[in-house]
Amino acid sequence: MASEQMKKSVLQRLGTIKGHIAGIEKMVEDDKQCEDILFQLSAVLGAVNKLSAHILEGYTEACLNDVNIEADVRQRIENLTKTMLAMVKKA
Secondary structure, three states: OOOHHHHHHHHHHHHHHHHHHHHHHHHHHOOOOHHHHHHHHHHHHHHHHHHHHHHHHHHHHHHHHOOOOOHHHHHHHHHHHHHHHHHHHHO
16 A cells, blocks of 8 residues: 555445445345345445545556656556546446
């Protein structure tokens, strides 16, 4: 992890995801409706995708800050990262 703030943010998001998973386990144990379980699973998938995007964004920023590159190259990398983030968030 690049920073303590990033680490804290990732751990907080992982805690939320764990809570969702525990809730889904309880729903299965309690024989809840499949539609309700699937809805909760889609929430977990969304949370995992957003976490992936969050980590990717932080990693890219940290990498770019560690190197000395031309402004146009940096801009192209930032644009590529934005495109990848948009794709990850939609998945």
